[in-house]
Amino acid sequence: MSTILVCDDNILVAEQYAYDLRRLGDHQVQVVGSGAAALDVLSRDAVDCVVLDLEMPGMDGFGVLQAMRERGLAVPVIVYTGTGSYDRCADAIRRGASAFIDKEEPVERVAREIELAIERRRMLDEIAMLRRYADDESALLGSSPAMRAFKDAIARVAPIPSAVLIMGESGSGKELVAREVHRLGANPREPFVAVNCAALPEHLVESELFGHERGAFSGAIAQRKGAFESAGRGTLFLDEIGDLPLAAQAKLLRVLEERVVVRLGSTRGVAVPARVVAATNRDLDADVRSDRFRKDLYFRLNVHILRVPPLRDRLSDLPDLVARLLATTCDRFRCRPKRLGTSVLPLLMAYDWRQNNVRELRNVVERMVIASDGDTIGPEHVPLEVRDEGASRVAAPASIGRTFLERKAEAERQIIIAALDRHDWHVTRAAQDLELADHASLLKIMRRHGLTRSSAA
Ligand SMILES: Nc1ncnc2c1ncn2[C@@H]1O[C@H](COP(=O)(O)OP(=O)(O)OP(=O)(O)O)[C@@H](O)[C@H]1O
Ligand SMILES: [Mg+2]
Structure with a gap:
């Protein structure tokens, strides 16, 4: 109709x-x-x-x-x-x-x-x-077992109208995931409205989310629809939900329960059918314990959780990601397509990507493109911190001089990560694959290397 x-x-x-x-x-x-x-x-x-x-x-x-x-x-x-x-x-x-x-x-x-x-x-x-999807340089890439399982999880929750909470480290792709949930959701042609709860000054949060009537507060010179209303029957993406002020948390909970917003300065409720997707890189459990985040809101949001696997748990995705990032970066900088020299990928694979995940990788690719003049990116163009850490882990010429034991330990670490990655971090299966006695033996080795599965799709 x-x-x-x-x-x-x-x-x-x-x-x-x-x-x-x-x-x-x-x-x-x-x-x-x-x-x-x-x-x-x-x-x-x-x-x-x-x-x-x-x-x-x-x-x-x-x-x-x-x-x-x-x-x-x-x-x-x-x-x-x-x-x-x-x-x-x-x-x-x-x-x-x-x-x-x-x-x-x-x-x-x-x-x-x-x-x-x-x-x-x-x-x-x-x-x-x-066109947006075709052009989107960043549609969710990755076919590692961890990523495949994660994409399955997205496809399962996307059509459900209830709220979804996306958790993941900084730069791991939470916003992309939110867009994917929208794309696979019931109303992909309706708006996708993103609000960064951390970027808004506290006194504007509520008017941004719920709207206001003219004159509702000084500065409200015209009536304004809030993000909830703007999202219509589409998706409202509440990024950095952990940073939402407590007063706004209480109102958000009410809106999620009643599916109605009341603009500031108004008494009339407006129905808001939008599906809510929230994201955070904070430990909301801890925030609830320390009273920074409302428990009832947390329970409302955490029915469907999507945990984005960090890059270091899906290193087998790295070559594809680098290839795509390299192509889009050269395109954006209007330079001839460049390729990676053979020794570069092992350096990137050995780096820890702990700080900023795919965003960090994107920045590194950008820096390598800028640093290299020719068509080939060599190890000398890899940013120093990546090269140092990578080289100290790859049994490459740069690591000659390190002790045999250090190099053996590093090789062991790489073998374990690769096996876990192959089996979606399923410890028992990875242990079988490595022909270890049982999963406890593998757990022991993982502990020795400080390896934990920081995600579970
Ligand atoms: N699986 C992926 N495939 C392709 N690109 C990705 C993937 N994951 C992340 N990216 C890219 O990495 C960058 C960071 O992603 P995004 O902004 O979604 O991360 P985030 O988790 O929201 O980060 P933050 O916590 O800092 O807000 C973006 O440029 C995004 O396109
Ligand atoms: Mg983000």
């Missing part, structure tokens, strides 16, 4: 259109008598198409078209004039109207124009969405 807004200062004409349109199709039709009222509805409700009279006192149809453009309202508009002036209609098309109709025409044609305009809008949205 589509929602149509008819705007005419002659309310009888508008009502007649509304009556006919309801009769002809699966349309919900709203009627308003002025340009200002039309804009009000457009900024509040999800409208699929506007039927607009060009001649109105006060703000006329041209004014409405212009205001819509300024506010980025991409709803298709079909115009008509009481005078039947073709020139004015043509002018309106130049200013962004989708089509024009004649008041004398049978309403069936009007309905047809509306359907065409809505269909065209849907197709444009879909193209924009497909």
Whole structure:
């Protein structure tokens, strides 16, 4: 069913259109008598198409078209004039109207124009969405067992409308995961609205999330929809949820329970169907214990948890990630595609990637691209800290001079990580693969190397 807004200062004409349109199709039709009222509805409700009279006192149809453009309202508009002036209609098309109709025409044609305009809008949205995914340099990469299991977990929770909590270290791809949940969710064509709870000053958090009425506080010069409302039936992504102030946590909980927001300064509730996806790199359990995070909100959010595997637990994804990052970085810098010399990948594989995961890898690739003049990136272009740590772990020429025992221990560490990675960090299976006596033996070796599975998909 589509929602149509008819705007005419002659309310009888508008009502007649509304009556006919309801009769002809699966349309919900709203009627308003002025340009200002039309804009009000457009900024509040999800409208699929506007039927607009060009001649109105006060703000006329041209004014409405212009205001819509300024506010980025991409709803298709079909115009008509009481005078039947073709020139004015043509002018309106130049200013962004989708089509024009004649008041004398049978309403069936009007309905047809509306359907065409809505269909065209849907197709444009879909193209924009497909393009976003096709262009997205960062669509979730990785086919390691850990990543495959993780992608399965995403696919399982994505269609469920309840809240999802994404946990993972800094730079491990939480935002990408949130977008993936949206893409595979029930309404991928609806908006994906991201709010970084850590980046907002405390006094603005609530207005950002829930919206405000004009004059709700000093500085609220115009009414504003909050992120919940903007997300419509799409996804609201609450990044760094652990940094949400306690007062806002209480309100968020209420909204999640009642699915209704009340803008600041208002008493009227607005239904908010958006699915909520939250992310954090904090230990929310600990935050709950120290009263930094509300326990009831945590329980509300942690029904479905997606734990992003850190890069060091899925090193077999590294070659693909580097290849992709290298291609996109060269593309972005408009330089010729570069390739990695053979000794570079082992250095990158041996580095710990503990600080910033894939983001750190991306930065390292960027630095290597800048550091190298030719087409090939050699070990001399690898940033020093990576090279040093990598070299001290790879049994490469640089490590000659280290003791035999150190090199043996490092080789052991690499073998263990590779086996665990192959088996999705399933200790028993990895132990069998390595032909160790039992999983306890492997656990002992892991402890010796300080290896723990920091993720479980
Ligand atoms: N699996 C992946 N495949 C491809 N790119 C990835 C992957 N994971 C992360 N990235 C890239 O790494 C960078 C960091 O990812 P993102 O911003 O999603 O991380 P984050 O977990 O939200 O980090 P922070 O905790 O700092 O907010 C982005 O450029 C993203 O595109
Ligand atoms: Mg992030």
